[in-house]
Amino acid sequence: MIVAVLAGLGIWLKKRGSGMGGISFGLFLMGAIFLAGMAHHIVLFQKRRIYPPRKRMKQRIKLLGGAGILLWLLAIIFLLF
Secondary structure, eight states: OHHHHHHHHHHHHHHHTOTTHHHHHHHHHHHHHHHHHHHHHHHHHHSSSOSSOHHHHHHHHHHHHHHHHHHHHHHHHHHHO
16 A cells, blocks of 8 residues: 555656655655564564564664654655755
8 A cells, every 4th residue: 555655656746847756755665665664573573582682673663663754754855845
């Protein structure tokens, strides 16, 4: 579903003729990948026996989530200006 939304956004940006459209689309796509990685690590974190240790998994979840949200915010800023 996310891919369909991003594809629609990419088409809309191309029709708009924005010079920053490609950059915004790339940032949206990278943010979606980071957030998907965060979701994957959350699922791994909920399992009982995992490697690497739980502390490291928490750090990865925070890093991927923060990077994904930051990229989405940058994409929105580039899209608006």
